[in-house]
Amino acid sequence: MKSYITTPIYYVNGAPHIGHAHTSTMADILKRNRKALGYDTKLTTGCDEHGQKNQEAALESGMPITEYLTMRSGEFQRLFDMINVDYDYFVHTSRPEHMRQVANVEQRMFDAGLIIKKQYSGLYCTGCEQFKKTTDLTDEGNCPDHPNLGVEELDELNYFLNIEPYRQQLLEHIEENPKFVDPPIYRAELKRMLAEPLEDLCISRPKTRVSLGVELPFDNNYVTYVWFDALFNYLTNLDWPKEGYEQWWQAAEHTIGKDILKTHGVYWPIMLMSIGESPPARLSVHGHWVGPGGIKMSKSLGNVVDPIEVIEVVGTDALRYFLARNMRSDGDSNISLELVRQTYNSELGNKLGNLLSRAAKFSKKQFDDRVPTPGLFGSADEIIRISVLEAVNGFARRIEMADIPRLTQQLITVCDRMNNYFAEQAPWDLIKDPITDERCRTVIYVSLDCIRLVFEALRQVIPMSSNAALLMLNCLPNENEIWQPALDSLPPETKLNEIETLYPRITE
Ligand SMILES: [Zn+2]
Incomplete structure (x- = not known):
């Protein structure tokens, strides 16, 4: 049996934070669990190296862009090594083969008439790198996930994927697969997202605004929308579309934070359906870490928890x-x-x-x-x-x-x-x-x-x-054997090794 567990690929527009440490650690625990039960396992984590936010962060740092991306993705990789995440593959979306397959799939969608070009004006959150409807926003008119950024009015000619025709199919998939989204509160939230007709998904960004990304194969004035590119890592990590990816893909479980439920629960399954691939087997969703008293972490409040410091x-x-x-x-x-x-x-x-x-x-x-x-x-x-x-x-x-x-x-x-x-x-x-x-x-x-x-x-x-x-205790089990816990497996008369303090008390 196979188990393919993924984490999101993280934006490298800042240093890794506790949320990144959390998702990758939980994914690692799932992998260790499956491995103990005898599954063939694969765990991927990594970095998203495209998009406007990364481009702006690189510019702000004053570093050449590739140098900046290498520096930041190195920080993420070091954190995951420090926290003992046993990943099999560390994703970089700048990998040429990944970029080539993203362009290929876009060409396929374009040739099949799924992609249309049109003028669009609307509100845009640079934090999410997404267009927003007014109903998505808070009473103050801000993005709920990025209240401090503000949303901007954009009027652009872009390429879009028509996703509404797949909404019903996705709702049926959710009904037929009660464990598709877990735990149930996020399943209910996803169903709410799918209750209303879906607007076309913008899959391009004009190069005048964003240049860091996969160029559209059918129009070199545009790069691919960063999420469209990033989500495909889950397939390109498996050498998709080459033979042999299917068995792993059928076992795919995405671990995600609740803030990216829409990209993973709405856009991604529909993108897959539109090219004849099945949705992932499972979306495992978690909440967020906040400071003591439930207060959102922020630099100004001084309650940000740095995983490396911890x-x-x-x-x-x-x-x-x-x-x-x-x-x-x-x-x-x-x-x-x-x-x-x-x-x-x-x-x-x-x-x-x-x-x-x-x-x-x-x-x-x-x-x-x-x-x-x-x-x-x-x-x-x-x-x-x-x-x-x-x-x-x-x-x-x-x-x-x-x-x-x-x-x-x-x-x-x-x-x-x-x-x-x-x-x-x-x-x-x-x-x-x-x-x-x-x-x-x-x-x-x-x-x-x-x-x-x-x-x-x-x-x-x-x-x-x-x-x-x-x-x-001189009874370390063999890593490669299937684990079946049993009493009395510690043989009497086993010679004990040196007993050291395992968790020495730590005071300030
Ligand atoms: Zn946002």
């Missing part, structure tokens, strides 16, 4: 854990460096790392550096073992992006129960009396075996520290 202060896994654990599926979620640090200290440090350290060090000290051989399990043992296995099993199935926070929280909730079990069983008392020695061995065995299971699941979320923990 990684430098608390580390990659602290950030990955926070992102995975906290994104609400019904709206926006709060983040700050302080919140990431608190969550790291209280959950990864106090609950998980601390338990590993206590149980493993006790075992090393009392049982000759080894995992003890347990006696018979009692009811307290079975209760904790079953709840751990249940929580861990959440990651042993195919997960969707919207499931990630709940499943991650389940693991930490079960850590609370493991800590309670450890405290109630009090192995430090049991060891004192030869009569309870075997009971002590059982409690330590159960604790270590449960900790192992939790880290096996967490490899999908925080792979670096989970692998480090499993290495300390």
Whole structure:
């Protein structure tokens, strides 16, 4: 089975921000999940190097344009490397073969009579690089996603794709495929977008205004609308239209933020339908990160969270854990460096790392550096073992992006129960009396075996520290084997490695 997961390709008109880190991390978690289940996986992320916004940012920087684009896309790639995104392919839309295929598909659409040229006057948001209807705007007449930019009046001769004829077909596709858009609130939003007739999609920009893009093959006074060009990366990454892309394409899942639902949920499926390709299998949509108190991040408020700074202060896994654990599926979620640090200290440090350290060090000290051989399990043992296995099993199935926070929280909730079990069983008392020695061995065995299971699941979320923990327990699973969580897979008498502090406390 194949799994093809994509992230949006990000505009490089500024440095990468927390939203970019989030989408790419969630896509990475999905890939690790599918890989653990034995799928053939492919994950792509990357940069959009065309369009007016990039062109203006390059101009403002004073750098030659290609140098600017290389500098910025390098920053994105470094962030994704730092945050441990296991991408198979890093997209650059300036790649000649991508540009060639975009031009080819445009020529095909043009020859088929799908593209028309006409004068258009309307309101335009440079932030979205899209024409807007007045009904798209806020009461103040601004773009809801770019309220500070203002919209401008444009009157231009451009090329358009007639998309209204496909609206009904797309609505039917959404009805027939309830999981096409997930979670359901964004499915409902997409259906609202498709409730009214669709205006023609402008697919060109005059070179007098934008020169950074794919030249239209049938009119060299124009470049391709940046979104039209960018969306096709999802196919050109697969060497489309060459033989062999189909199997991957059938499994395509796009991870996106809610602000680009329209481009991915309306324009892209219709562009695909118009050339006889099927829509992607899945659009997984998430909300946005905002500052504490739900306040939108802005430089002037000083509440912008820089992912690189967070990684430098608390580390990659602290950030990955926070992102995975906290994104609400019904709206926006709060983040700050302080919140990431608190969550790291209280959950990864106090609950998980601390338990590993206590149980493993006790075992090393009392049982000759080894995992003890347990006696018979009692009811307290079975209760904790079953709840751990249940929580861990959440990651042993195919997960969707919207499931990630709940499943991650389940693991930490079960850590609370493991800590309670450890405290109630009090192995430090049991060891004192030869009569309870075997009971002590059982409690330590159960604790270590449960900790192992939790880290096996967490490899999908925080792979670096989970692998480090499993290495300390000397039971690192083989990456290439299908993962089937099971109790008692930690062999008794396993020699434990050095136990180091996995999540050292971080204070200001
Ligand atoms: Zn906008």
